[in-house]
Amino acid sequence: xxxxxxxxxxxxxxxxxxxxxxxxxxxxxxxxxxxxxxxxxxxxxxxxxxxxxxxxxxxxxxxxxxxxxxxxxxxxxxxxxxxxxxxxxxxxxxxxxxxxxxxxxxxxxxxxxxxxxxxxxxxxxxxxxxxxxxxxxxxxxxxxxxxxxxxxxxxxxxxxxxxxxxxxxxxxxxxxxxxxxxxxxxxxxxxxxxxxxxxxxxxxxxxxxxxxxxxxxxxxxxxxxxxxxxxxxxxxxxxxxxxxxxxxxxxxxxxxxxxxxxxxxxxxxxxxxxxxxxxxxxxxxxxxxxxxxxxxxxxxxxxxxxxxxxxxxxxxxxxxxxxxxxxxxxxxxxxxxxxxxxxxxxxxxxxxxxxxxxxxxxxxxxxxxxxxxxxxxxxxxxxxxxxxxxxxxxxxxxxxxxxxxxxxxxxxxxxxxxxxxxxxxxxxxxxxxxxxxxxxxxxxxxxxxxxxxxxxxxxxxxxxxxxxxxxxxxxxxxxxxxxxxxxxxxxxxxxxxxxxxxxxxxxxxxxxxxxxxxxxxxxxxxxxxxxxxxxxxxxxxxxxxxxxxxxxxxxxxxxxxxxxxxxxxxxxxxxxxxxxxxxxxxxxxxxxxxxxxxxxxxxxxxxxxxxxxxxxxxxxxxxxxxxxxx
Numbered sequence: 001x002x003x004x005x006x007x008x009x010x011x012x013x014x015x016x017x018x019x020x021x022x023x024x025x026x027x028x029x030x031x032x033x034x035x036x037x038x039x040x041x042x043x044x045x046x047x048x049x050x051x052x053x054x055x056x057x058x059x060x061x062x063x064x065x066x067x068x069x070x071x072x073x074x075x076x077x078x079x080x081x082x083x084x085x086x087x088x089x090x091x092x093x094x095x096x097x098x099x100x101x102x103x104x105x106x107x108x109x110x111x112x113x114x115x116x117x118x119x120x121x122x123x124x125x126x127x128x129x130x131x132x133x134x135x136x137x138x139x140x141x142x143x144x145x146x147x148x149x150x151x152x153x154x155x156x157x158x159x160x161x162x163x164x165x166x167x168x169x170x171x172x173x174x175x176x177x178x179x180x181x182x183x184x185x186x187x188x189x190x191x192x193x194x195x196x197x198x199x200x201x202x203x204x205x206x207x208x209x210x211x212x213x214x215x216x217x218x219x220x221x222x223x224x225x226x227x228x229x230x231x232x233x234x235x236x237x238x239x240x241x242x243x244x245x246x247x248x249x250x251x252x253x254x255x256x257x258x259x260x261x262x263x264x265x266x267x268x269x270x271x272x273x274x275x276x277x278x279x280x281x282x283x284x285x286x287x288x289x290x291x292x293x294x295x296x297x298x299x300x301x302x303x304x305x306x307x308x309x310x311x312x313x314x315x316x317x318x319x320x321x322x323x324x325x326x327x328x329x330x331x332x333x334x335x336x337x338x339x340x341x342x343x344x345x346x347x348x349x350x351x352x353x354x355x356x357x358x359x360x361x362x363x364x365x366x367x368x369x370x371x372x373x374x375x376x377x378x379x380x381x382x383x384x385x386x387x388x389x390x391x392x393x394x395x396x397x398x399x400x401x402x403x404x405x406x407x408x409x410x411x412x413x414x415x416x417x418x419x420x421x422x423x424x425x426x427x428x429x430x431x432x433x434x435x436x437x438x439x440x441x442x443x444x445x446x447x448x449x450x451x452x453x454x455x456x457x458x459x460x461x462x463x464x465x466x467x468x469x470x471x472x473x474x475x476x477x478x479x480x481x482x483x484x485x486x487x488x489x490x491x492x493x494x495x496x497x498x499x500x501x502x503x504x505x506x507x508x509x510x511x512x513x514x515x516x517x518x519x520x521x522x523x524x525x526x527x528x529x530x531x532x533x534x535x536x537x538x539x540x541x542x543x544x545x546x547x548x549x550x551x552x553x554x555x556x557x558x559x560x561x562x563x564x565x566x567x568x569x570x571x572x573x574x575x576x577x578x579x580x581x582x583x584x585x586x587x588x589x590x591x592x593x594x595x596x597x598x599x600x601x602x603x604x605x606x607x608x609x610x611x612x613x614x615x616x617x618x619x620x621x622x623x624x625x626x627x628x629x630x
Contacts, residue, residue, distance in 0.1 A: 003027060009052040011081075011088035016410050019045050026053040026379060029403045030217070035378035037223070037392055037402060039385040041409040041603075042578055046381045047074075048081050050219045051188075054379070055085065055093065058187060058217055063376055064209070065188045066196055069221035070229060071517050072099070076160065078190050078221075083158050095158035096183045098191040104161060104176040106132055106169070115328055116320040123315060132174040142181065149173060150181055180208040193220070193229050197367055213374040222516075223380035224567055227364045227394050234361035236332040238325075239354050240269055245322040253317070255310050261298060265326075268293045272344045273355035282345040282540045287337060290357065294330075304330045332359055339363030341544040360541055362548045369396030384570040386601060390563055393553050413606045415583045416576070417620040420599070420609040422591040426459050426532030433466075439531060440470030442589055447473035447505060449617040450527035450585055453496060455506040457515055457572040459534040467531070468507055475499075480508040489513055497524050510534040511568040514575070521578045526621075527585040528576045533592055535565045566601050585617060 002015060002023045015023070022040055029036035030053060040046050051067070058065050067078050075097055086093045098104075102117045107130065112120060124130040136146045149171055153164065165175045183189055183205070194201045196218055206212065220226055243266045250258045268290065275281050294300050304327050311324035333342075343358045372378065372395065385391055388404040424439045447454060454475070458464035461482055468477070478496045481488070493514070496504050500523060508514045511534055536542045542561065550556030569588065576584040592598055594609045610616060 005056045006053050009055050009085050009089055010048070011052075011084040012048070016045070018408050018410050019049055022046075022405065022407050023049045023053050025403065025405050026050060027057075029379075030054060030057050030377050032403075033377050034401050034403050035372055035375075035380065035397050037385060037388050037397070037404050038379065038381040039383070039388055039406045040381055041383045041407070041411075042574055043410050043580065044407060045410075046383075047077055047221070048084075050379045050381060051078070051081055051085065054217050054219065054377075055187065059091075061376075062215075063217050064186065064211055064215055066216055066218045067188055067190045067221070068193050068196055068218060069190075070193055070225050071222065073517070074221050075099070075190050078188075079158055079160055082188060086157070093158070093188065094154070094182070094186040095188045095190065096179050096186045097159065097161040097164070098179055098183075098189060098195060099161050100192065100194070101176050104165065104174075104179065106165065106172070106175065112320050115324050116315065119312065119324060120315050120319050123312065130174070132172055133177060135171065135173045136177045136181075145171065146173060146178070146181070150178065153178065153182065180205070183209040193226060194233070196371065197226075197230055198233055199367065202371075213371060214376055216375045218375050218378040220378070220380045222382050223391065224382045224384050224571075226368075226380070227391070230364035230367055231361040234364075234367065236329050236359045237356050238265075238269070238329040238333075239356040240266065240273075241349075241351070241354050242322060242325055243269070246326055249314060249322050250310070253310070253314055258307065258310055258323070261303060261306075262326075264297045265294070269344070269355045269357055272357070273346050275346050281347070282343055284540065284544075285342050285344050285357070287333065287342060290333065290342075300330070300334075329357075329359075333357075335359065336366070339366045339548070341541060341548075343540050345540075358541075362541075362545050363552075364394060365396030372397045373401065383574055384567055386567070386570065386603070387563065390555075390559055393555075394549075394559060409577075409605065411577055411580050411582070414623070415581075416586065416606060417584075417616060418573075418586045418588075418605075418607045419613055419616065420588045420593045420602075420607070421611065421613050422594040422609060423611055424589060425591045426463055427590075427592065431463070436463075436467045437470050439589065440467050440472075443467070443529060443531070444470075444472040445614070446527065446529055446585075446587060446617075447471065447475055447503075449614060449621070451503065451621060452523055452526040453500050453504045453506070453520070454527040454529065455508060455514065455520075455525055455572075455575055456529045456531060457508050457510040457569075459510060459532040461509055463532065464507055464509060471505070473505060475503040475505050478504055478506045480506070480513055482509075482512070484513055493518065500524055508572075510572045515568065515572040516574075518575055519578050520575055522582065525576055525584060527587070528573050529587045529589055530569045530572050532590045533565045533598075534568045535561060562598065563601065566598065570603075585620060587613070 002020050006023060006027055022038060022044060026036055026049060054065050069075065079095065079097055082093055082095050125133050128134065136143060153167060164179060168175050168178060189195065195205055196202055243262055247259060247262050250262060272285060291300050294303060307323050308327040311321040311327060314321040314323065339362055341360050341362055345356050345358060346353050347356065380391065388406065392402050392404065421442065424435060424442060443456060458467065476499050478492055496506050506514060510530060545560035546556040549559040553559060573586045576586055
């Protein structure tokens with residue numbers, strides 16, 4: 001049973017059976033100061049469960065909850081949940097909603113990106129030129145006006161970050177600095193993964209709020225994204241296009257000495273990236289090889305310093321600098337070899353071939369292992385956190401500090417049909433026009449058998465474009481594009497949803513724009529078809545990742561190749577059933593899904609391998625929907 005202490009913080013009248021189990025195990029993990037990894041499907045109530053369990057404990061033990069998510073919409077859900085808890089309990093719950101510092105900035109420099117923003121912001125503050133910062137601090141102490149506004153903000157209760165910015169607009173105060181001051185005495189901080197896992201951001205925020213990792217309870221929403229987010233965050237590259245832009249910049253501002261050095265770096269990249277005598281367009285490179293070539297014309301550390309000084313001066317004149325990115329890469333290149341791979345690659349682009357020197361992180365444990373060993377407790381949750389043991393391993397969570405839990409869906413199984421149809425494949429060696437036509441024939445049949453809107457998710461844009469011309473269906477087609485803007489995606493989704501009466505076909509790609517974080521409630525989506533396995537390209541980085549995980553866990557093929565592809569499939573499938581009244585069909589179209597090594601990874605509830613899909617789909621869509629009893 002869920003404890004009375006937790007029930008007091010649960011603002012709704014009913015705790016479902018599967019939700020009760022989840023909350024009990026979360027509470028046990030918390031009291032044991034462990035980290036629970038929870039595979040909990042959509043609809044189970046992960047957000048309210050995690051907050052109702054952790055809040056009373058955090059208040060009693062004087063701990064701070066970091067609720068971390070990579071989706072802005074989830075900020076709002078967490079905030080509304082906390083407001084409901086506060087109203088239900090009558091207790092004051094102090095909450096701070098944070099997004100990136102750049103996005104919280106009210107200055108024109110908010111248009112800058114990455115390092116350019118942070119460096120220029122730092123310059124303005126250090127030289128006393130930021131009016132918003134100066135309204136908050138005077139000689140490193142809070143101004144009287146700032147102290148007054150802090151009291152007013154606190155009296156408002158939990159606020160979205162957009163509401164905070166609007167509230168501070170008239171007073172012209174820095175919303176980031178006000179938020180940081182609120183965070184010193186808060187119970188919950190809602191933010192992006194960066195706030196706990198980016199080395200610089202983490203140390204900055206912990207210093208500002210005067211907390212240690214040991215003071216934190218971390219809740220990670222959509223935790224299946226965490227490993228990739230961290231390895232991307234810790235990866236760096238230097239390419240020929242960056243150097244060309246830096247050369248133009250150095251010439252414009254008369255840094256003639258730097259021009260010579262930049263030209264030398266370009267020559268190094270061109271020499272290392274000479275693939276004229278081979279069909280390969282990538283190969284590994286040692287750290288010392290690049291550094292030694294730089295040392296042939298100047299001191300490596302002095303080069304970094306000179307480029308950074310020039311970048312700082314240029315930013316004073318035009319706010320951004322390409323030189324800064326080069327300095328950052330040169331500094332990063334000096335990093336550790338363990339858990340990384342270094343390579344030189346050539347890739348095609350609209351402006352011609354681009355040579356890139358890459359320092360890619362393979363292992364998120366270089367950051368996460370220490371963090372998870374030190375925090376007080378944690379919750380990692382997702383509807384596709386499978387297999388749980390893989391995430392425990394790749395995130396470096398020690399066995400004695402971890403608890404793994406898998407929980408059933410609260411939705412009635414009768415409202416979903418899940419089929420593996422093992423009649424075609426997108427396996428590389430079997431791709432040909434005949435196979436593409438066979439796949440298209442199956443897709444045409446599914447489009448006829450499933451009423452309303454259907455989403456098709458292919459392993460790549462190229463394979464989709466080879467198959468879709470053969471699909472025969474009167475339903476309107478909606479094509480996902482690789483370079484869609486936010487507005488493009490919203491427009492396409494609106495049009496697709498509006499087509500539900502006559503039916504539409506969303507032609508997308510697993511792991512891309514519409515395969516995650518998009519909801520189609522009710523009858524807006526009645527079927528999802530996953531065509532083939534979206535396996536990573538067997539490039540150098542993928543091969544190195546497989547080799548690395550083989551050396552660490554003897555599971556390189558699984559951890560570096562198979563499981564990530566299957567996870568993209570499960571994410572795509574999750575677009576269909578979003579509530580207890582939704583009904584829909586989920587079909588995995590590839591014979592490999594029925595292979596034992598892949599099949600073992602599937603959630604087994606209601607899963608069938610069958611070629612008799614016509615009868616099964618007709619029977620399913622002729623039955624009445626059921627309501628959940630769980």
